[in-house]
Amino acid sequence: MIIARTLAEVRQAIQGKGAAGLVPTMGALHEGHISLISASAQECDFTSVTVFVNPTQFGDNSDFDLYPRTEAEDFEKAEKAGAQLVFAPSAAEMYSGTGVSVRAGSAANGLEGASRPGHFDGVVSIVAKLFTLFYPDRAYFGLKDLQQCAVIQQLIDEQLFPIELRLIETLREYSGLALSSRNERLSPTDKAQASKLYHEMMEAASAAAGGQPAGQALNRLNARLETAGFQVEYTAFVDPKTMATTETPHRLSRLAAAVQLGGVRLIDNVPVI
Amino acid sequence: MIIARTLAEVRQAIQGKGAAGLVPTMGALHEGHISLISASAQECDFTSVTVFVNPTQFGDNSDFDLYPRTEAEDFEKAEKAGAQLVFAPSAAEMYSGTGVSVRAGSAANGLEGASRPGHFDGVVSIVAKLFTLFYPDRAYFGLKDLQQCAVIQQLIDEQLFPIELRLIETLREYSGLALSSRNERLSPTDKAQASKLYHEMMEAASAAAGGQPAGQALNRLNARLETAGFQVEYTAFVDPKTMATTETPHRLSRLAAAVQLGGVRLIDNVPVI
Numbered sequence A, B: 001m002i003i004a005r006t007l008a009e010v011r012q013a014i015q016g017k018g019a020a021g022l023v024p025t026m027g028a029l030h031e032g033h034i035s036l037i038s039a040s041a042q043e044c045d046f047t048s049v050t051v052f053v054n055p056t057q058f059g060d061n062s063d064f065d066l067y068p069r070t071e072a073e074d075f076e077k078a079e080k081a082g083a084q085l086v087f088a089p090s091a092a093e094m095y096s097g098t099g100v101s102v103r104a105g106s107a108a109n110g111l112e113g114a115s116r117p118g119h120f121d122g123v124v125s126i127v128a129k130l131f132t133l134f135y136p137d138r139a140y141f142g143l144k145d146l147q148q149c150a151v152i153q154q155l156i157d158e159q160l161f162p163i164e165l166r167l168i169e170t171l172r173e174y175s176g177l178a179l180s181s182r183n184e185r186l187s188p189t190d191k192a193q194a195s196k197l198y199h200e201m202m203e204a205a206s207a208a209a210g211g212q213p214a215g216q217a218l219n220r221l222n223a224r225l226e227t228a229g230f231q232v233e234y235t236a237f238v239d240p241k242t243m244a245t246t247e248t249p250h251r252l253s254r255l256a257a258a259v260q261l262g263g264v265r266l267i268d269n270v271p272v273i
Helices: A007-014 A031-043 A061-066 A071-081 A119-134 A146-159 A181-185 A188-209 A214-227 B007-014 B031-043 B061-066 B071-081 B119-134 B146-159 B181-185 B188-209 B214-227
Strands: A002-004 A020-025 A046-051 A085-087 A101-103 A138-142 A164-168 A231-238 A254-261 A264-271 B002-004 B020-025 B046-051 B085-087 B101-103 B138-142 B164-168 B231-238 B254-261 B264-271
Touching: A002 A007, A007 A046, A007 A085, A007 A119, A020 A031, A020 A119, A031 A046, A031 A071, A031 A138, A031 A164, A046 A071, A071 A085, A101 A119, A119 A146, A119 B119, A119 B146, A138 A146, A146 A164, A146 A254, A146 B119, A181 A264, A188 A214, A188 A231, A188 A254, A188 A264, A214 A231, A214 A254, B002 B007, B007 B046, B007 B085, B007 B119, B020 B031, B020 B119, B031 B046, B031 B071, B031 B138, B031 B164, B046 B071, B071 B085, B101 B119, B119 B146, B138 B146, B146 B164, B146 B254, B181 B264, B188 B214, B188 B231, B188 B254, B188 B264, B214 B231, B214 B254
Parallel strands: A002 A085, A020 A046, A020 A138, A046 A085, A138 A164, B002 B085, B020 B046, B020 B138, B046 B085, B138 B164
Antiparallel strands: A101 B101, A231 A254, A254 A264, B231 B254, B254 B264
């Protein structure tokens, strides 16, 4: 596996390598990321994984500073999962300081976009760079970041990237807790508690699928989550393409939520079935 | 020569065509554009010309509506100059309506950027699309739009486009008037008068090159232009990479100006020699 640090190294390494898969990550790779890399390795001739904690998508420095850095382990895991190249650039390599940036589309409105102003502009700015640099045939993103998936699809559509977006379903611990780099910040007690988020969401989604009015299902969900010790930021039934909230969820809708538990922010989303 | 109207037609036409040159235009092709197309035809295996009056770079609708449309003649001229493909899409083909857009960098500050708010954001948004669609080896722009050249170079640098920007010197009528689609809106009297812009600018640039303080040279220039019937919007010595104004012009600086004459807005720039 090639480890590239500069744009020039990437450009040299990827030339003429056949069908290319790209897995953009911020490192701290867990089984969720591994499933993306494995999917790419199966479907593409040449899989590149990027490891870059992108400063422009963090609202405040403390979250950026706290984000786990585990580069050596990340490289090993990426190689084992089938990657041919890892690109781990410096911030100076990725940002020239011209001030050029990309603005996310309408799918960035509300939910995470409302809770984290500027976050999705930072995401599309860095992802557009990686798309142009790698010009991959397919790009792999995890459905755990549901709104990010919609925002990236709009980036692809609007900026005419000839890239197939492959969305991979969320991996979970046996308890139901969605895999996330942030889970490491939970205390053992909170981690046990955190799994209730998924189960309460599944119950609400199922109730809505069974005919309970959406508002009623969400009110009950919020109350049960607060009782279980979560601070609810939002819960909503959404169209996963537009991220518009809906009062009449159907089988293509998702139930999305953001909560805080013991100072750690958790997001999750589940199908309406 | 291929005439493409859709993204799909472009993608099919440009595949495997060797070194690709791209000449983005808004149509109404004059000899200035022809020189760009000819340069590309000489240097590249496959030259594509785009003809698209981009709505997002116009501040008000009247200027957009007034912009000349001469499609049939444009196609003929492009072919004669050596283009292999012309792409003339509809607005719906180029804009999906997601709201994703690109923000221009620091070179867009001041001068044209100040006179035309949002103009350069519109320019980089459409040019980024064309760059991703054509993914050319070289892109050709005219130095007459000096600030646009700097803004596009920042777009290339920041968004990692592997594109060589080729800047072509301004073509002029025998009178000295810079070729521009907007010249057609000048009355015959105004057109004769308009050529003074270039000569006054050359004199000021030459005075500055000869040691006259920049401020003094600009004051004299502004006074002479106003006397000649121009309304001066700005005159400035600038660094053509950053578009920062400078009090101490040198041989890499340019003198840039925007004026109005008989309701027509004219811009020009000249070297400091």
